[in-house]
Amino acid sequence: MDTRERIQELADRVVALRDAYYQGSPLVADAEYDAVEDELRALIAAHPELAPDPNPLDQVGAPSVLHAPIRHSRPMLSLEKATKPEQVAAFFDRFPGQPVVVMPKLDGLSLALVYEQGRLVRAITRGDGTTGDDVTVLVRALTDGIPDRVGATGRVEVRGEAVMLRSTFTAYNVAHPDKPLINPRGAAAGTLRAKDPATVAERRLVFFAFDLDTEIAAETAADLADALRSLGFTAAEMRHCADPDAALAAITEIEQRRNDLDYDLDGAVLRLSDRDAYAAAGTRSSSPRGALAYKFAAEEKTTVLADVVWDVGKTGKIAPVAHLEPVFVGGTTVTRATLANQEVIRARGIRIGDTVLVRRAGDVIPFVAGVLDESKRTGAEREIVPPSACPSCGQPLTEQGNSRELFCTNVSCPAQTVRRLIHWASRAAADIEAVGPVWIERLAEAGILENPSDIYTLTKERLLEFDRIGEVSATRMVESIDAARGVGLRRALIGLAIPMASEGTATRLCRAGFGSLEEVADAGEERLVAVEDIGPKVAASLIEHLTRLRPEMERLRARGVSLDVREEDLPPVVAADAPLAGKTVVVTGSINDPRSGEKIPRPTFQRLCEKAGATTASSVSASTDLLITGADVGASKLTKAEKHGVEVVDQSVIWQQLIAAGLA
Numbered sequence: 286m287d288t289r290e291r292i293q294e295l296a297d298r299v300v301a302l303r304d305a306y307y308q309g310s311p312l313v314a315d316a317e318y319d320a321v322e323d324e325l326r327a328l329i330a331a332h333p334e335l336a337p338d339p340n341p342l343d344q345v346g347a348p349s350v351l352h353a354p355i356r357h358s359r360p361m362l363s364l365e366k367a368t369k370p371e372q373v374a375a376f377f378d379r380f381p382g383q384p385v386v387v388m389p390k391l392d393g394l395s396l397a398l399v400y401e402q403g404r405l406v407r408a409i410t411r412g413d414g415t416t417g418d419d420v421t422v423l424v425r426a427l428t429d430g431i432p433d434r435v436g437a438t439g440r441v442e443v444r445g446e447a448v449m450l451r452s453t454f455t456a457y458n459v460a461h462p463d464k465p466l467i468n469p470r471g472a473a474a475g476t477l478r479a480k481d482p483a484t485v486a487e488r489r490l491v492f493f494a495f496d497l498d499t500e501i502a503a504e505t506a507a508d509l510a511d512a513l514r515s516l517g518f519t520a521a522e523m524r525h526c527a528d529p530d531a532a533l534a535a536i537t538e539i540e541q542r543r544n545d546l547d548y549d550l551d552g553a554v555l556r557l558s559d560r561d562a563y564a565a566a567g568t569r570s571s572s573p574r575g576a577l578a579y580k581f582a583a584e585e586k587t588t589v590l591a592d593v594v595w596d597v598g599k600t601g602k603i604a605p606v607a608h609l610e611p612v613f614v615g616g617t618t619v620t621r622a623t624l625a626n627q628e629v630i631r632a633r634g635i636r637i638g639d640t641v642l643v644r645r646a647g648d649v650i651p652f653v654a655g656v657l658d659e660s661k662r663t664g665a666e667r668e669i670v671p672p673s674a675c676p677s678c679g680q681p682l683t684e685q686g687n688s689r690e691l692f693c694t695n696v697s698c699p700a701q702t703v704r705r706l707i708h709w710a711s712r713a714a715a716d717i718e719a720v721g722p723v724w725i726e727r728l729a730e731a732g733i734l735e736n737p738s739d740i741y742t743l744t745k746e747r748l749l750e751f752d753r754i755g756e757v758s759a760t761r762m763v764e765s766i767d768a769a770r771g772v773g774l775r776r777a778l779i780g781l782a783i784p785m786a787s788e789g790t791a792t793r794l795c796r797a798g799f800g801s802l803e804e805v806a807d808a809g810e811e812r813l814v815a816v817e818d819i820g821p822k823v824a825a826s827l828i829e830h831l832t833r834l835r836p837e838m839e840r841l842r843a844r845g846v847s848l849d850v851r852e853e854d855l856p857p858v859v860a861a862d863a864p865l866a867g868k869t870v871v872v873t874g875s876i877n878d879p880r881s882g883e884k885i886p887r888p889t890f891q892r893l894c895e896k897a898g899a900t901t902a903s904s905v906s907a908s909t910d911l912l913i914t915g916a917d918v919g920a921s922k923l924t925k926a927e928k929h930g931v932e933v934v935d936q937s938v939i940w941q942q943l944i945a946a947g948l949a
């Protein structure tokens with residue numbers, strides 16, 4: 286193939302991939318797409334005379350199917366990409382003496398919002414950069430952070446990114462396993478393509494503003510952020526950086542925080558801080574010269590689905606696990622990912638041998654988001670067939686729920702037995718530190734362990750009968766078991782892995798006044814459903830399983846294991862003059878101990894607030910008294926706090942009170 290043909294081929298591929306991508310169903314991962322663009326760019330640079338006409342690299346987005354096309358007041362462009370520190374330094378060199386702002390690059394959908402005489406008249410998508418789609422009705426109905434009115438006269442245009450929060454994305458997929466969303470960005474784009482807002486009401490978006498056009502244009506980025514805020518928007522966070530080192534530090538900091546955020550970022554944007562300098566730098570065919578996008582490693586990659594193995598869980602649930610060709614994604618090498626259940630497999634049309642998109646964002650377990658490019662199939666792909674019998678014990682399976690989850694209901698199923706024992710010994714439950722999964726499996730296979738209570742009968746002599754274990758380890762294991770008899774009601778309830786009963790259920794039962802595991806077993810439905818968040822299904826499951834576990838409770842007690850409520854299971858005793866006494870608080874953002882600067886996990890800080898008398902909640906509502914904000918707070922909590930008239934205080938104020946009261 287000659288160069289001309291190769292260029293045309295690459296150009297065609299770019300156009301085809303963009304079409305699919307902007308329609309919400311990408312055919313390849315971003316890195317693969319970027320490689321096609323890069324090759325095309327390099328060939329055109331070497332042979333300018335062979336540049337295709339039109340050249341897709343001079344175009345933005347996709348000539349999408351527009352329902353209601355509107356011309357932009359000025360083009361909505363793409364951004365030049367960088368992946369190496371040298372490119373950041375080169376950017377500064379191009380504009381000597383000019384400071385730069387560094388902002389997170391939110392991964393959603395860009396919107397232009399037009400206000401006239403203070404009223405929102407139009408919300409427009411980027412489209413092909415020149416012409417976008419009018420999505421005003423959908424935006425009004427579905428997007429938080431876009432005021433209907435702003436305090437300004439004349440024409441004001443605000444630009445920014447509409448994103449779907451990760452929490453919204455996850456909640457949606459839990460509720461709709463049969464029609465899952467593939468990623469938050471695609472979901473945001475799809476949402477604003479809906480015909481009727483009512484059909485996508487559960488898919489709310491949040492808007493972050495990063496640009497503003499008015500007659501009273503702000504001079505620097507700091508003024509810009511202030512101006513956006515005073516109009517009622519959440520401005521993207523902007524850091525002033527005087528040199529490349531400062532900019533690289535800001536980029537690194539954003540990347541490190543990426544996992545803690547409730548929205549996806551795909552990089553950081555650098556932009557000249559001075560508005561006049563930015564304007565004077567001008568634009569290329571498809572990107573401004575005064576800005577640069579620094580891209581992070583992808584959270585999505587493609588790989589081959591090598592096999593699917595059906596795994597038996599501690600409650601008997603049989604879940605499909607994808608075995609993948611190793612792929613580096615979201616900062617680690619992934620070889621296993623979840624496939625949720627057979628309905629998800631069916632809905633996504635996944636087959637063994639397919640090239641699939643693997644997604645891993647934050648602490649989320651990696652999952653297979655979907656198949657890419659069905660046209661690449663060779664015919665050798667195999668259907669994923671759910672088992673008809675338990676892969677461990679061979680008993681027939683039952684199907685439950687709309688997503689047809691498979692269960693093995695044989696309580697003596699060997700795989701379930703091992704999983705339950707491992708769970709009992711885990712940190713969340715009995716916390717038997719020196720008895721790990723490998724030993725539990727060996728001991729269960731040898732027929733020594735069947736129930737949690739058997740763990741407490743292990744002796745050093747018994748352990749020494751096994752290969753590859755010395756005096757020291759055996760002693761350590763027995764001591765660890767001995768030290769872990771004070772399990773208590775909350776952790777015992779967690780450890781017994783009762784279907785549908787979560788850690789929260791266990792906590793609430795303790796706080797509702799139950800004194801022992803036997804008391805819960807005997808309580809009866811009426812008393813159980815009176816506990817907050819316990820419904821008839823959870824109550825029935827507790828009754829059924831605790832009744833079955835009666836003999837096991839007796840054995841545990843006989844072996845000195847405590848199943849009574851413990852002090853640690855209850856909220857701390859609080860003095861009437863405690864600084865947060867009687868207040869319901871919500872903690873948001875990242876929390877740092879002001880004395881050491883060390884990052885404190887949010888649950889730890891919540892516990893401190895509880896010690897100071899507070900009740901903690903996870904979301905802001907009318908019953909919230911205080912919203913305590915750490916660093917980098919998400920917009921939605923603040924918007925809600927404002928809506929409900931909730932007082933917002935910075936973490937530093939609370940730290941002072943905690944320290945003064947001797948609680949921290």
Ligand SMILES: NC(=O)c1ccc[n+]([C@@H]2O[C@H](COP(=O)([O-])OP(=O)(O)OC[C@H]3O[C@@H](n4cnc5c(N)ncnc54)[C@H](O)[C@@H]3O)[C@@H](O)[C@H]2O)c1
Pocket residue numbers: 302303306307311312313314315316318319345346362363364365388389390391392393394395396411445446495521554578
């Ligand atoms: N997988 C595929 O097949 C495929 C196909 C086409 C494009 N893509 C991907 O899409 C991207 C193409 O670039 P693009 O032009 O859509 O977007 P881009 O990556 O060039 O970035 C421009 C966009 O960034 C957004 N943005 C977020 N935060 C911003 C901030 N603080 N300041 C300024 N802008 C901000 C804006 O919405 C703007 O439109 C690439 O990452 C590419 O890999 C993938």
Ligand SMILES: [Zn+2]
Pocket residue numbers: 597675676677678679680693694695698699700701
């Ligand atoms: Zn089984």
